[in-house]
Amino acid sequence: MNSEVYKQALAEILKNDNIFLYWKGRVALYAILKAMGVGSGDEVILPGFTCVVVPNAIKYLDAKPIYVDVKKKPMNPDTSQYQDAITPKTKVIITQNTFGLSYQVDEIAELARKKGIYSVEDCTHGFGGTYKGKPNGSYCDAAFFSTQWNKPFSTGIGGFASVNNQDLIPGLKTVNKKLIRPTMKDKMVLSALLFAHDHILTASNYWKLRSMYRFLSKHNLVIGSSQGEELTGVKMPKNYLKDISEVQIKKGTENLASFRELMMRRRENGKIYTQFLSAHNKYHVDPIYHQDHCFLKYPVLVRDRQKFEELAFNAKIELGDWFCTPLYPVEKDWKIWDLDENQIPNALYLSRHIVNLPTETQDPGRVIKFAEKHLHEFI
C-alpha cells in the first residue's frame, strides 16, 4: 500500500498537503517540537489534563513542561490562562482537542504569534472535527494526530503531523531522516492485534480484553499505547523515534473509507447524551462547545468511579476511563514530569470523577437506559 495514497486521503480531509506519518502520535509531537528548535532550558506550556506521553516528548528534548489548569467546562484552559503562563523562556504553547473538543484554538494560535512563540494543536482526539468552519489542526503552526485504538479512525497504533507553518518543514525532514524502520516483529504483533480487535472484541468481552491488553502492554509484552518506561520516567525509550509501517498505512487507508459514517454516529450519540444529561441537570458538554465536534468519547462525571465501573461492567457497557488521572495513565509521582498537583485543582477534580460513555455504539439507547437506571450516580 502506498503511503502517498494514505497521505493524500488525510490531506483531503485536513485541507493541508503537509502530512508526515509516524509509528505513534507522540513521535509526531516530538518531531514537531524538535523542528521548532525546542531544547534545554526552553519552556513548553500545556494543559495539566493530558496524556503523559505529551510531557514525555518535552522532557526527552530536555525542555520544561509548564502546566496550566483547565476549566471544568470544556476541560481545557482558556487563552488568558496560557497568556499568564508565558515567560521569556516559553518556546511553544500546546493546546489540546480533548475528547474532540477544541477551545479558543484560533485565539491561542494568535496569542502565540503575537508573542513570537510557536503553537501546536494536540489533535489526537480530534481528527475529522472542525473548529469555526476549518478542520481541526488548521490554526496552529502544526498539529499532531493519533490513530491508536479508539481514535477517530484506527491503525492500531499510529499517528501523523500536519504542518501549517512552512518554515518548519525542513526541520521536520531532518528529524524524519533519523526515524528507524519498524521491525518484522513489530509488524507481525500489530497485525495480530488488529485482527483480534476486528474479529474478537465485542461488548461482552470488552472489559476482560481491555484489562488483559493493558496488563500486557504495561509490561512490554505486546505493542501498547504507553509502555514500560514511558510511564515511570522521562528518558526516551530505545526505538521511540519510529517510522510508520506498511501495516498501518494499509489499515489507515481502509478505515478512512468508512470514517465519515463512524464520525457522524459519534456526533449523533454525543448529541443524544447531551440532551439526556442536560434534561436531568447533570454535568454535560454544552452544545456551544460541540457543534462541530465528533466526540471521540463522551466525558461525564460520577460520584464514585469504582462503583460506577462495576455497574457498567455488570451491564456490559463499554465505559472508558480516559483521563482518570491528570497525566493519564500515570497515577502518582507526577513530579517526575514537573507537575505540581496543587496548581491544577480543576484537572484533579475532573480526573477523580470522570468516566467516558461510548460514542461509537450503534445502540445509544442501551447506554441511556443504563444511565437512567443509575442517574443518582452522575454529578
Ligand SMILES: Cc1ncc(COP(=O)(O)O)c(C=O)c1O
Ligand atoms: C491527549 C493525548 N495526546 C497524545 C496522545 C498520544 O497519541 P499516541 O498514542 O498516538 O502516541 C494521546 C493518546 O491517546 C492523548 O490522549
